[in-house]
Amino acid sequence: MLQNHSKDRVSNKYEVRLRRRNAMWIHNGKKECPHAELTSGLCSNAYFNLSEVCSFPFENHWLASSLCANLRGQGLKTVDFVVGSAYAAITFSYEVANCLGSRHVFAEKGSDGEMLWNRFQLPKNATVLQIEELVTTFKTTEAVRRVIIEKNKHPVKFLPLIGTIVHRPQKLPIKYFFDNEPITIVPLIEKEVWAVPQEECPLCRLGSKRVKPKNNWADLIEC
Helix, strand or coil, X not given: CCCCCCCCCXXXXXXXXXXXXXXXXXXXXXXXXXXXXXXXXXXXXXXXXXXXXXXXXXXXXXXXXXXXXXXXXXXXXXXXXXXXXXCCHHHHHHHHHHHHCCEEEECEECCCCXXXXXXXXXXXXXXXXXXXXXXXXXXXXXXXXXXXXXXXXXXXXXXXXXXXXXXXXXXXXXCEEECCEEEEEEEEEECCCCEECHHHCHHHHXXXXXXXXXXXXXXXXXX
16 A cells, blocks of 8 residues: 655645545555556556546646645745646646746657657746646656757756645655756655566555556546
8 A cells, every 4th residue: 555654745635636536546455456557667556647637627726726825835936937748737837827927838748758849939047937747756857857958049047846736756755956956846745656566566466457547547446
């Protein structure tokens, strides 16, 4: 089962909201119930399918407003641009931009999965806040920042904050850096979620079948 870390920052009202919309799944420990096979090939006992909640505009707005309050609590005042990543984070980052009175832009994914920056150009020294719907390994977040630095015609000023609905690393506490600069993750929900190779998976040993979560979402949440 998913275990809370002593330093997890968790607000039950957000978890309740996600569970109500079937956007959050945790394995119940029964061998007849499947578990998650992640894109990385690792097995996991939990999954957040946030499109299930962000597809409701009023839910998206409520979550974004809540995150904006958390960001302001971290000292955020004004920002020129809010940038999201493809694809699940786009509508959420748009709502955060609306809440902050900022302009919204987003990165895109190419056919082979690489991050692209073709649609927008940011002015010189613009302040930029990154927003994700989910942060697991920081790789997507890092890729968005890297492609803007490399492909935008002018240098911009990234804030050292990343806002997200869910932060679900394998271990807490965890520190992130980008080009040696410390980055603070500001989440609504923060939990440890394990992800292990199939040969080390306790659920595989139990006899639980592993499945691709998004393709088998109903099987996961109904078991």
